[in-house]
Amino acid sequence: MTEILFYSLSIIAIATSLLMIFHKNAMYSVLFLLACFFSIAGLFVMLNAQFLAVVHIIVYAGAIMVLFLYVIMFLNMSTPITIRKSKLVMFAAVLTGLMMAFLLVVSVWQTQAFGQHPEIVDQNIGLAKTLGKVLFNEYLIPFELTSILFISSMVGVVIFNKKEVEDE
Amino acid sequence: MNELINLKDQLRIIPLEHYVFLCIILFSIGVMGVLLRRNMIIVFLSIELMLNSINLLAVTFSVYHNDASGQAFVFFVMVVAAAEVAVGLAMLVLIFRNIKSVDINALNHLKW
Numbered sequence A: 001m002t003e004i005l006f007y008s009l010s011i012i013a014i015a016t017s018l019l020m021i022f023h024k025n026a027m028y029s030v031l032f033l034l035a036c037f038f039s040i041a042g043l044f045v046m047l048n049a050q051f052l053a054v055v056h057i058i059v060y061a062g063a064i065m066v067l068f069l070y071v072i073m074f075l076n077m078s079t080p081i082t083i084r085k086s087k088l089v090m091f092a093a094v095l096t097g098l099m100m101a102f103l104l105v106v107s108v109w110q111t112q113a114f115g116q117h118p119e120i121v122d123q124n125i126g127l128a129k130t131l132g133k134v135l136f137n138e139y140l141i142p143f144e145l146t147s148i149l150f151i152s153s154m155v156g157v158v159i160f161n162k163k164e165v166e167d168e
Numbered sequence B: 001m002n003e004l005i006n007l008k009d010q011l012r013i014i015p016l017e018h019y020v021f022l023c024i025i026l027f028s029i030g031v032m033g034v035l036l037r038r039n040m041i042i043v044f045l046s047i048e049l050m051l052n053s054i055n056l057l058a059v060t061f062s063v064y065h066n067d068a069s070g071q072a073f074v075f076f077v078m079v080v081a082a083a084e085v086a087v088g089l090a091m092l093v094l095i096f097r098n099i100k101s102v103d104i105n106a107l108n109h110l111k112w
Helices: A002-022 A026-046 A050-075 A087-110 A128-137 A140-167 B007-013 B016-036 B040-064 B069-099
Strands: none
Touching (some): A050 B040, A050 B069, A087 B016, A140 B069
16 A cells, blocks of 8 residues: 555656656646645655645645746746757756766665664654654744745845836 | 555565666767757757756665655756756857747857
8 A cells, every 4th residue: 555655656656757857838837836836745644744835835836836837927928938949958957867866876775774664753753742752842043043044035026026116 | 555654575576776867868869869859848848848857766776775865956956957948048048039049059259
């Protein structure tokens, strides 16, 4: 049961991400990537990381993908854009990806270090309670710094668009 | 129902390498997308896919090693990805207003 779930979710993730790359219409690409994110969230749930699965769906499906779709509709560029013209560049790109995958798979295949399973598995490591304690004790300063990051990115976005208005 | 939740059995069924291979494949698809496409939006989406594969890898290792720090890092990666997308899409809109295109080959003023 678990095996079937894992392999079907990974096949869905790989297939939708491939479709995302090769589809000509940007709108469909965003929707395919959304399906890929949902299957990755399913893998998070299978790994007992419920909090991250929920946050993943909220942040990616709820915020980022909606932002992408909004920009695509706003720019009115749902017309198809071709993949690269040159066949040579296309072949080189695919070859680079395949070679990178091959290299990493071979290097992981040769590694024995993470082969054994843990003896004791903590069941509630991914729950919001445990993760909240970790986040607010060990990682309190980085957690506060992310708010500064958000504010600075927000100010940056506002400044980007304000300049444009003043120029016109 | 109990079989689904029992994590220890599940770790025994699916080896760690399979998760790592899945993450490698997703990451390579993301790299391929960045190199292959000219549409800036697809390039951004490929970067998101790469970040997600790294997130999945970090969660897998944190579960297999009984350490919650990995999941805290995944949280921070999500935060940075959200900020990056906000700034990146604002820049994309700005570029689109200036050159009326989202083709990255149109941005060749620094090329020569």
